[in-house]
Amino acid sequence: MIQGIAASNGIAIAKAYLLTAPDLSFEKKTIDNPNTEVERLEKALDVSKDELEKIKAHTKKEIGDEHAEIFSAHLLVLSDPELINPIKEKIKTENVMAEAALDETANMFIDMFKTMDNEYMRERAADIDDVTKRVMAHLLGASFPDPALIDEEVVVIANDLTPSDTAQLNRQFVQGFATDIGGRTSHSAIMARSLEIPAVVGTKKVTTDINNDDIVIVDGIEGNVIVNPTDDELATYKQKQESFAKQKEEWAKLKDESTITADGEQAELGANIGTPEDVAGVLNNGGEAIGLYRTEFLYMGKNELPTEEEQYDAYKSVLEQMGDKPVVVRTLDIGGDKELSYLDLPKELNPFLGFRAIRFCLENENVFRTQLRALLRASVHGNLKIMFPMIATLEEFRQAKAILSDEKEDLKQEGIKVSDQIEVGIMVEIPSTAVTAKQFAKEVDFFSIGTNDLIQYTMAADRMNERVSYLYQPYHPAILNLVSSVIEAAHAENKWVGMCGEMAGDSIAIPILLGLGLDEFSMSATSILPARTQIRGLSKEKMASYKDKFLSMGTAEEVVQFVKEKTE
Secondary structure, X not given: OEEOEEEEOOXXXXXXXEOOOOOOOOOOOEOOOHHHHHHHHHHHHHHHHHHHXXXXXXHHHHHOHHHHHHHHHHHHHHOOHHHHHHHHHHHHHHOEOHHHHHHXXXXXXXXXXXXXXXXXXXXXXXXXXXXXXXXXXXHHOOOOOOHHHOOOXXXXXXXXXXXXXXXXXXXXXXXXXXXXXXXXXXXXXXXXXHXXXXXXXXXXXHHHHOOOOOEEEEEOOXXXXXXXXXXXXHHHHHHHHHHHXXXXXXXXXXOOXXXXXXXXXXOEEEEXXXXXXXXXXXXXXXXXXXXXXXXXXXXXXXXXXXXXXXXXHHHHHHHHHHOOOEEEEEOOOOEOOEOOOOOOOOOXXXXXXXXXXXXXXXXXXXXXXXXXXXXXXXXXXXXXXXXXXXXXOHHXXXXXXXXXXXXXHHHHHOOOOOOOOOEEEEEEOOHHHHHOXXXXXXXXXEEEEOHHHHHHHHOOOOOOOHHHHHHOOOOOHHHHHHHHHHHHHHHHOOOEEEEOOHHHHOOOHHHHHHHHOOOEEEEOHHHHHHHHHHXXXXXXXXXXXXXXXXXXXXXXXXXXXXXXXXXX
């Protein structure tokens, strides 16, 4: 048994599929028949193109056109005579095997692109590297792992899964996954919950302790991975799997019910999404709102900024699908661990505390204004609320709101309809903003607390760094006091408060947040029905009576123990 962090609920049982880089080493040899080597190269190129076409189609179907575009770029590389012809020429003139010609030519281009001044061109080095590794694997007869091409039931084992890796997972066949690194708030964990795939992350050693085709159990409830289980273990976990399936059936009965506490108080349960395609999952899981639409996914996996029209279509689609239900759209939040290859942004020592989110938008007004125009135009199609991320000062909020007002006025002058009911709020994810919530509450229409960042900034603990992961404590009294002060400040001005961090769907946090007076809980869509079930069994008045106790405790462990005593 390997222990890790439970990242996505459920039990998966299947054989292992290692999503790790193959050994691409080879011994350079001269050859007698260059034509045979050219044929080998062309065959490897054709197989690689077929694979990339399948991956592109799968990605387009699962998460949309913008993410599929990265594979269009890869296909262009494979068809580029500027790259392919020199490889063939080297085979013929130097009598070297295809592997050596590919390796030397690709490295020459990679080195050349890496030294260019333009960031976009430097990023092309990564495209050439990715694509030529695939071709090399086929030349060597090595297995090149492709999550999108999996066609049998497996558990994926990886060091980590990038958002693009996770997006390619075929839900029909991938039963679950386990990784060496990561935490509950890492992108792979968040994506696993949205795909409803059981996951365990941060195990430190699944890639070294598990081989391809080992039978693996992923227990996403307890956070364990069992390798080659005994017959008794298999029977036990199959029973657990059945119990969890029955539990999901019970949760599903509440899909169309309101979220009302045992003492008759109403709460709102929303979902966090990244693309218009995610809305179906929100509605299927009984979501009452979208509490966070992460618009940066419109900008990622592309070669250029999305146009106003592309953005308008995406926002309109989400608003129309949700009808009159609230949709909180977060303006562009890039930086930190989210980079855009086509923007020539400087490398930073500490990008999480650097030039990101609203800071980038206020300095790049053309990008910001294009997004705001698209949002304002889409506002007539539903219940839009606009939220600015990473706000640290009132001046930033005022500046962003002034730009929004300018664009609204311009659109009206052009005769374009804009809703007059748009609420404008901010994410509270910086401690300075939480501390001065009283001042902000007088000017914003709402707050949405982004706990993923608020926790790491308050505790000075990088949430991606496993060595300090013990400090990532959602229930720490410091966090609870900040959350409480934000809610109190908003309610004093008759404003509402949501929470869009992972804490909002946490079963330990929910009773606390209910007691602190949180109005809206926004989470992964798959967490909505379990949360509704839990809230319907809680008394808001009773939880509120424990508020002073929650806030005065000394440690997160004491808080957890107290919550368990009072709710079990």
